[in-house]
Amino acid sequence: MRAYVINRFGGPEVFEAADLPRPEPGPGQVLIRVAASSVNPVDCKIRRGDVPVGPEFPAVLHGDVAGVVEAVGAGVTAFRPGAEVYGCAGGLQGRPGALAEYMLADAELLAPKPASLSLEEAAVVPLVAITAWEAIIEKGRAQADEAVLVHGGTGGVGHMAVQLARWRGGGVAATASEAAKREQAQQLGAECVIDYRQETVSQYVQRCTGGRGFDLVFDTVGQPALDQSIEAAALKGRVVTIAGRSTLDIKPAFQKSLSLHTVFMLINMLHDYDKAAHGNILREVGGLIDAGTLRPLIHEQRFGFSEVAQAHALLESGRAMGKISLVAD
Numbered sequence: 001m002r003a004y005v006i007n008r009f010g011g012p013e014v015f016e017a018a019d020l021p022r023p024e025p026g027p028g029q030v031l032i033r034v035a036a037s038s039v040n041p042v043d044c045k046i047r048r049g050d051v052p053v054g055p056e057f058p059a060v061l062h063g064d065v066a067g068v069v070e071a072v073g074a075g076v077t078a079f080r081p082g083a084e085v086y087g088c089a090g091g092l093q094g095r096p097g098a099l100a101e102y103m104l105a106d107a108e109l110l111a112p113k114p115a116s117l118s119l120e121e122a123a124v125v126p127l128v129a130i131t132a133w134e135a136i137i138e139k140g141r142a143q144a145d146e147a148v149l150v151h152g153g154t155g156g157v158g159h160m161a162v163q164l165a166r167w168r169g170g171g172v173a174a175t176a177s178e179a180a181k182r183e184q185a186q187q188l189g190a191e192c193v194i195d196y197r198q199e200t201v202s203q204y205v206q207r208c209t210g211g212r213g214f215d216l217v218f219d220t221v222g223q224p225a226l227d228q229s230i231e232a233a234a235l236k237g238r239v240v241t242i243a244g245r246s247t248l249d250i251k252p253a254f255q256k257s258l259s260l261h262t263v264f265m266l267i268n269m270l271h272d273y274d275k276a277a278h279g280n281i282l283r284e285v286g287g288l289i290d291a292g293t294l295r296p297l298i299h300e301q302r303f304g305f306s307e308v309a310q311a312h313a314l315l316e317s318g319r320a321m322g323k324i325s326l327v328a329d
């Protein structure tokens, strides 16, 4: 089968076309004819060699996938050949990813594609929606009438988080750097939009919460936003981060306020592939998408798999809004 692989770590230029054997599904596995994928920051980190979870060379990267079931392994009853599915299921050590004609996935990590999305649209959803769900609903336990702040409100994870927090009934604030992103954040449901380069934390805490602070802060950025997340939280507020490696990342000046809050780290989600919950979360997310409650925000410039290098360069430039989609070619 045709695939795009890396044979060394490095910049976006390391991608190259290759012919690989088509895999066969083992017990519990689904073989997917890949229609589309998307770029997540972790794909760039793996490509650069920055995280110790890269697959063996030649490495097929990218976890997000949407496609059509080609075959199923022993014991798989949830999906039949011909079904359209989506999920986040590979691109890591021992699990080749989606940048190929076919990809193997554990059936428990997949869900039926939301009916209202094309395969291309569905492929941008899995990793960011699972992450936002775990942060806002499971760890953050966002409640109606709570004030929620999402740092990075138009990013991949952030734009899902804003919509999920809104769905839970909370008042949502979101940060965004450019005017177009701020307008988009508002359209996603943020009532209070923050240009973090213009306003100090105390200014926006005053403007958005009357000075009380946010009950739940979701940091999708890491430093320096992580310190600001701690500073912006209300007394006994909850802070969830996916981009801090430990509480030691937090500046000493804010360490002392840590005891006043609950801080959750979601740094290991990608290692958590044994978790059948991911397929279940994607079923819930699919329901919200089909009900019109959640919608993926897709960057306007589209890419084919053969343009994966350009797509990585765009993500790393920080200029993309929402998700970058990649269609099999």
Ligand code: NDP
Binding pocket: 040, 041, 042, 127, 128, 131, 151, 152, 153, 154, 155, 156, 157, 158, 175, 176, 177, 178, 181, 196, 220, 221, 223, 224, 225, 242, 243, 266, 267, 268, 269, 270, 315, 318, 322
């Ligand atoms: P994106 O690149 O799509 O979004 C990042 C966002 O950060 C952008 O919206 C950007 O928008 C904002 N941003 C950048 N710098 C700053 C800053 N100084 N202050 C405030 N906002 C800033 O990435 P994702 O949303 O897909 O992922 C975010 C991070 O979370 C990545 O590091 C990723 O690897 C990690 N992640 C971790 C997971 C886990 O389980 N631990 C799972 C998924 C993602 P703006 O233009 O407004 O600055």
